[in-house]
Amino acid sequence: MEEEEEAEEQQRFSYQQxxxxxxxxxxxxxxxxVASDKEIQFSKxxxxxxxxxxxxxxxxxxxxxxxxxxxxxxxxxxxEDVKLLARRSNSLLKYITEKNEEIAQLNLERKAKxxxxxxxxxxxxxxxxxxxxxxxxx
Amino acid sequence: xxxxxxxxxxxxxxxxxxxxxxxxDPRTPRRPRSARTGAQRALLETxxxxxxxxxxxxxARWHSHGAKSVGRLACxxxxxxxxxxxxxxxxxxxxxxxxxxxxxMPKSVVKPVPxxxxxxxxxxxxxxxxxELQLPELEPPTTLAPGLLVTGRRKQRLRLSMFQQGIDQGLxxxxxxxxxxxxxxxxxxxxxxxxxxxxxxxxxxxGLARRPPTRRAVNVSAFLQDxxxxxxxxxxxxxxxxxxxSQPLVSCSPSVSCxxxxxxxxxxxxxxxxxxxxxxSSGQSNSQLQSNSPRKPAQFLSGKEEEVDALALGFxxxxxxxxAEDGVEPLQDGFGKEAVKRMxxxxxxxxEVKEATGGQGPARAEKPEGHxxxxxxxxxxxxxxxEELEGSSGxxxxxxxxxxxxxxxxxxxxxxxxxxxxxxxxxxxxxxxxLSSEPMEPLxxxxxxxxxxxxxxxxxxxxRGGLSHYVKLFSFYAKMxxxxxxxxxxxxxxDKYFQHLCDDxxxxxxxxxxxxxxPEDLELLMRRQGLVTDQVSLHVLVERHLPLEYRQLLIPCxxxxxxxxxxx
Numbered sequence: 105m106e107e108e109e110e111a112e113e114q115q116r117f118s119y120q121q122x123x124x125x126x127x128x129x130x131x132x133x134x135x136x137x138v139a140s141d142k143e144i145q146f147s148k149x150x151x152x153x154x155x156x157x158x159x160x161x162x163x164x165x166x167x168x169x170x171x172x173x174x175x176x177x178x179x180x181x182x183x184e185d186v187k188l189l190a191r192r193s194n195s196l197l198k199y200i201t202e203k204n205e206e207i208a209q210l211n212l213e214r215k216a217k218x219x220x221x222x223x224x225x226x227x228x229x230x231x232x233x234x235x236x237x238x239x240x241x242x
Numbered sequence: 243x244x245x246x247x248x249x250x251x252x253x254x255x256x257x258x259x260x261x262x263x264x265x266x267d268p269r270t271p272r273r274p275r276s277a278r279t280g281a282q283r284a285l286l287e288t289x290x291x292x293x294x295x296x297x298x299x300x301x302a303r304w305h306s307h308g309a310k311s312v313g314r315l316a317c318x319x320x321x322x323x324x325x326x327x328x329x330x331x332x333x334x335x336x337x338x339x340x341x342x343x344x345x346x347m348p349k350s351v352v353k354p355v356p357x358x359x360x361x362x363x364x365x366x367x368x369x370x371x372x373x374e375l376q377l378p379e380l381e382p383p384t385t386l387a388p389g390l391l392v393t394g395r396r397k398q399r400l401r402l403s404m405f406q407q408g409i410d411q412g413l414x415x416x417x418x419x420x421x422x423x424x425x426x427x428x429x430x431x432x433x434x435x436x437x438x439x440x441x442x443x444x445x446x447x448x449g450l451a452r453r454p455p456t457r458r459a460v461n462v463s464a465f466l467q468d469x470x471x472x473x474x475x476x477x478x479x480x481x482x483x484x485x486x487x488s489q490p491l492v493s494c495s496p497s498v499s500c501x502x503x504x505x506x507x508x509x510x511x512x513x514x515x516x517x518x519x520x521x522x523s524s525g526q527s528n529s530q531l532q533s534n535s536p537r538k539p540a541q542f543l544s545g546k547e548e549e550v551d552a553l554a555l556g557f558x559x560x561x562x563x564x565x566a567e568d569g570v571e572p573l574q575d576g577f578g579k580e581a582v583k584r585m586x587x588x589x590x591x592x593x594e595v596k597e598a599t600g601g602q603g604p605a606r607a608e609k610p611e612g613h614x615x616x617x618x619x620x621x622x623x624x625x626x627x628x629e630e631l632e633g634s635s636g637x638x639x640x641x642x643x644x645x646x647x648x649x650x651x652x653x654x655x656x657x658x659x660x661x662x663x664x665x666x667x668x669x670x671x672x673x674x675x676x677l678s679s680e681p682m683e684p685l686x687x688x689x690x691x692x693x694x695x696x697x698x699x700x701x702x703x704x705x706r707g708g709l710s711h712y713v714k715l716f717s718f719y720a721k722m723x724x725x726x727x728x729x730x731x732x733x734x735x736x737d738k739y740f741q742h743l744c745d746d747x748x749x750x751x752x753x754x755x756x757x758x759x760x761p762e763d764l765e766l767l768m769r770r771q772g773l774v775t776d777q778v779s780l781h782v783l784v785e786r787h788l789p790l791e792y793r794q795l796l797i798p799c800x801x802x803x804x805x806x807x808x809x810x
Contacts, residue, residue: 168770175766176754188753 127162128155165189183207256337263334709733743767 131154135146172185183204190196713733717724750763768774773783781797788796798806 171766171769172753175750175762184753188749191749 124155124159127159128152131155131158259333260337263330263337266330709736712736746770 128151132151135151135154138144139146168189169181169185172188173179173181176182176184183200187197187200187204190200710733713729713736716732717729746767747759747763750766751757751759754760754762765774765780768780768783774780784793784796795808798808800806
């Protein structure tokens with residue numbers, strides 16, 4: 105039992121470390137971009153600090169999102185929860201809302217397309233069925 | 243001899259009495275003798291003081307030099323021969339033990355008292371008389387003293403006259419002492435001693451003097467004028483919630499808020515003189531509101547006033563119940579102030595108000611007052627949320643938010659949130675919401691929409707004014723003097739903090755698809771604040787910080803008969 109728990113913990117820990125590494129890499133890339141843009145150098149400690157902070161903040165976000173979803177009596181985290189999370193900074197909220205709308209539009213378009221396709225198919229099938237019937241009758 | 247018969251001023255009664263003691267023969271029998279001229283003669287009269295002659299001389303010499311202490315010693319030695327508790331010994335003891343400085347009235351009731359030194363019985367009488375007189379002065383706890391101390395001047399004079407009568411009866415007195423400086427000095431000294439007990443009675447004790455609370459009658463006409471004429475907060479900031487009924491409510495809220503504002507003004511003047519800001523303290527303290535309640539006349543706004551008072555009472559009652567934490571009661575008031583503060587806000591939403599109704603309803607359920615409270619409460623809550631709207635749309639700065647989050651960790655804020663929670667009781671009866679909406683509509687119908695007289699009122703002042711109480715708390719807990727600018731900053735931060743708080747609450751409620759802020763929203767808030775964690779649940783916090791009464795109301799507990807209170 106204890107061994108299993110320890111193994112699990114180790115697994116989790118290694119998983120965490122890999123995630124942290126991924127975050128660190130991403131932050132490094134972003135910082136490089138900004139550095140080339142603004143012509144400012146980033147030290148390694150800065151990048152490390154930012155990545156650590158990002159990781160911890162992501163933990164907080166996750167907990168908050170779960171809380172918000174539970175608060176709304178849902179079991180799935182929704183875009184509403186994300187918007188609630190981002191409400192503090194107006195610009196971020198705007199951005200997220202816009203993206204959300206875009207995605208919603210895309211979904212609608214997709215749905216519309218699907219509907220059209222299915223309708224066409226239905227029509228075709230009906231026509232063919234009618235033709236078939238007519239043919240049969242004939 | 244070394245006697246210098248200088249005027250009275252040089253001789254204190256003490257010295258004179260000492261002379262009396264020294265010159266008097268300790269064992270002389272009571273015999274009527276002719277009155278002597280006075281101390282001078284007594285001193286010169288060595289044959290009268292046979293035993294004490296040497297001592298007398300020395301004492302006389304010492305007296306002339308003013309060395310009382312030595313004289314006292316001599317007296318003590320002399321008195322060693324005496325039997326206990328003669329007037330003489332008593333007098334000597336008094337002189338020994340009494341403090342040097344004597345409280346003497348400069349003026350004395352001068353009455354011709356015959357010279358007593360030369361005559362033994364007269365001396366004795368005098369000594370006794372002076373003893374009588376002096377006892378109250380120097381030895382308060384004797385039986386004579388209370389009577390003498392208590393009695394006024396008249397009785398003192400009576401006593402003197404009685405004493406004089408006694409003396410007159412006892413002795414064939416000569417009227418020489420008029421001319422005799424010593425006698426006069428002695429008499430004056432006697433008179434002086436006689437008069438001294440008066441002084442302690444006349445001493446005023448400044449500590450008991452209290453400024454009477456000046457109460458001004460409320461100027462009703464001015465009050466009503468103010469209520470009608472005051473400017474209304476900006477309406478245009480209500481952006482995010484499109485509520486159909488916001489307009490009419492807006493009209494009622496300012497009246498209530500104005501009434502509150504002005505009531506608090508007058509209240510502040512009357513009840514609390516220590517608080518400097520009168521005009522700014524809109525929600526100065528709800529205690530003011532409460533004190534105002536009996537004074538306000540019943541007008542058509544009386545309904546609102548009652549609501550205001552009910553709200554104030556509600557806040558105050560809950561605050562008075564709290565004894566757990568130091569800052570709780572002021573926090574209570576602070577929350578009330580905050581709600582009052584919010585009420586001044588222009589952009590109200592009826593829907594939010596209705597939400598608040600449900601929340602506030604059960605909180606008021608325990609009070610016997612009617613649904614007017616609910617209306618009032620809902621308005622306050624609506625104002626809270628309207629304020630949030632403004633706050634959210636108004637300020638862009640994240641710095642303020644960061645500051646507010648820093649303040650989150652303060653336990654006092656936690657308690658304040660707890661207060662909020664209490665007001666928004668769980669399990670509101672469904673009827674409350676219905677009730678609230680009903681009285682609201684007639685109220686809305688009553689008040690016509692008001693025209694805007696002034697443009698946007700500066701949002702800062704009314705709200706900041708309400709936070710002065712918190713700022714004072716802060717300066718108290720700082721345990722060191724705080725700069726005024728720092729206190730202003732603290733007030734700003736508190737303002738932002740509360741704005742964010744209510745902002746969050748509103749958003750949480752909306753997120754759950756509700757229009758009423760419920761305890762679940764508050765629990766979520768506390769979770770975000772980090773007060774409620776996976777290890778520490780809300781009930782644990784309630785148990786830790788709240789008194790028993792609130793715990794019973796908040797934490798469902800099973801009772802006999804399979805009943806749970808409060809019902810979930």
